Every structure is written in structure tokens, then in C-alpha cells.
Amino acid sequence: MPSFGLNGDLISQPMWVADSYTxxxxxxxxxxxxxxxxxxxxxxxxxxxxxxxxxxxLLGFDGGYEDAVLQKIxxxxxxxxxxNLIRYEENYGDGMFGSxxxxxxxxxxxxxxxxxxxxxxxxxESRIINTLEPVMAQHRLVMSKRAIRQEENQxxxxxxxxxxxxxxxxxxxxxxxxxxxxxxxxxxxxxxxVIEKNEHDRQMKIxxxxxxDSRRALSLIGDRASGAVRLKTLKPQxxxxxxxxxxxxxxx
Numbered sequence: 001m002p003s004f005g006l007n008g009d010l011i012s013q014p015m016w017v018a019d020s021y022t023x024x025x026x027x028x029x030x031x032x033x034x035x036x037x038x039x040x041x042x043x044x045x046x047x048x049x050x051x052x053x054x055x056x057x058l059l060g061f062d063g064g065y066e067d068a069v070l071q072k073i074x075x076x077x078x079x080x081x082x083x084n085l086i087r088y089e090e091n092y093g094d095g096m097f098g099s100x101x102x103x104x105x106x107x108x109x110x111x112x113x114x115x116x117x118x119x120x121x122x123x124x125e126s127r128i129i130n131t132l133e134p135v136m137a138q139h140r141l142v143m144s145k146r147a148i149r150q151e152e153n154q155x156x157x158x159x160x161x162x163x164x165x166x167x168x169x170x171x172x173x174x175x176x177x178x179x180x181x182x183x184x185x186x187x188x189x190x191x192x193x194v195i196e197k198n199e200h201d202r203q204m205k206i207x208x209x210x211x212x213d214s215r216r217a218l219s220l221i222g223d224r225a226s227g228a229v230r231l232k233t234l235k236p237q238x239x240x241x242x243x244x245x246x247x248x249x250x251x252x
Contacts, residue, residue, distance in 0.1 A: 034064030090117035
């Protein structure tokens with residue numbers, strides 16, 4: 001994968017991948033509507049699970065309030081079945097973006113997806129850095145190949161620094177920070193504890209399945225099972241034949 005970062009910037013692969021998988025706990029789309037000029041409408045779709053934030057999409061749409069753009073955004077959200085909330089920055093326009101988007105959500109998604117606005121405060125560059133740096137330093141931010149492969153995404157993430165107007169375009173890294181901020185309250189979960197709990201739950205599920213299947217449990221016991229245990233798993237007519245050696249005696 002090409003790297004468009006600065007010297008020393010690295011994209012790391014997973015050191016280890018588990019054999020079992022668990023569903024994401026929550027999947028949300030964040031939108032930073034386009035302002036005037038050449039700004040993009042930036043979109044980030046991310047999930048939370050096992051103490052990590054998983055970024056599926058990080059991209060920008062030309063334009064902002066046009067029906068074609070709003071429709072594309074909703075259609076993108078529908079590609080993720082577990083996505084049930086769209087959040088948009090409403091600092092500018094007093095929520096106008098949300099008002100224009102509601103009809104498209106109602107027409108394409110019905111009540112499947114909720115919509116809410118959020119506000120940000122403080123100097124943008126400091127806010128983004130203070131949100132992303134701790135999560136990235138702990139390797140808690142996982143990017144899909146589709147998201148991190150894009151040159152614009154890499155450049156905005158790696159070239160942001162703490163000075164007003166540091167980047168000509170910062171819409172994508174801004175909406176990424178909004179996604180991370182949204183999940184910040186849940187990042188207190190200890191990853192190792194979550195993995196251990198999931199493994200314990202998986203083992204208990206297997207044990208319960210074996211317990212519910214008497215024939216399968218008997219096959220594990222084998223010859224160590226008593227005659228009474230083995231007979232318990234037989235059908236009544238089979239017990240007749242086993243005990244009496246004949247079929248004329250009928251089970252009551």
C-alpha cells in the first residue's frame with residue numbers, strides 16, 4: 001500500500017488476528033457539511049467494538065446541500081446494515097443540512113436510520129489533534145484499506161499541526177475526529193478483558209450445545225458410560241430388544 005505520509009509515518013498491519021469474530025456494538029455515520037468554496041462534504045462511517053474504533057469509510061463529496069449529494073450519502077449509509085444513526089455538524093447553517101437530509105432518509109431508509117446534529121467548540125486544529133493523538137498512539141484506531149489507501153486521507157491525517165489554518169483542506173480529518181470523539185466514552189474498556197470475556201462466552205456456548213445434545217455427550221463418554229446412561233439415550237423399542245432379546249414385548 002502506498003504511503004503519502006511524512007518520513008517516519010507508518011501504516012501497521014494487525015500483529016495477530018483472532019479465529020473468532022464478534023459483531024460491532026455500534027456503527028455511526030458522521031458528516032461535516034461543505035462550507036463555501038472548494039470544501040468537500042466529508043463523511044466517516046465507523047464502528048466500535050472490543051475497545052477499538054473501526055473506520056470503514058472516510059471520503060469527501062463535491063458539493064454539500066444538493067439533492068444528488070444527499071442521496072448518495074444516504075445510499076452509502078444503507079450499505080452498512082447495522083448503521084442506525086447519522087450525525088452531522090450543525091455549527092453553520094443552524095441545522096439546515098439536517099432539514100434538507102430528512103426527506104432523503106425518510107424516502108430511502110424510512111425509520112431505519114436516525115438523524116441528529118452535533119456542535120464542536122474550540123480551535124479546530126487543537127481539538128482534532130487532542131482527540132486523535134491518544135487513540136492512534138494506543139493503536140485503537142483501525143482503518144479499512146479502502147479508507148487509508150486514499151492519498152487525501154493520509155495527507156490530512158499526517159500533515160495537521162497545531163496552528164490555525166494549518167491545512168488548506170481538513171474536512172476529512174475533522175469528521176474522523178468527530179467519529180472518534182463520539183466513541184470516546186466507551187474507550188475505557190480494557191481490550192484484554194473484553195477478549196477474555198468473549199472467549200469465555202464462546203466456550204460456555206459450546207459446552208451448552210454439548211449438554212443439550214444427549215447423543216453427542218454420550219459419544220464423548222464412550223465406554224465409561226454406565227448401562228443405565230446408555231439405555232437412557234435409546235428409543236423404547238430399542239430398549240425392549242436390548243433387555244429382552246425379542247420384539248413381541250411392547251413398551252407400555
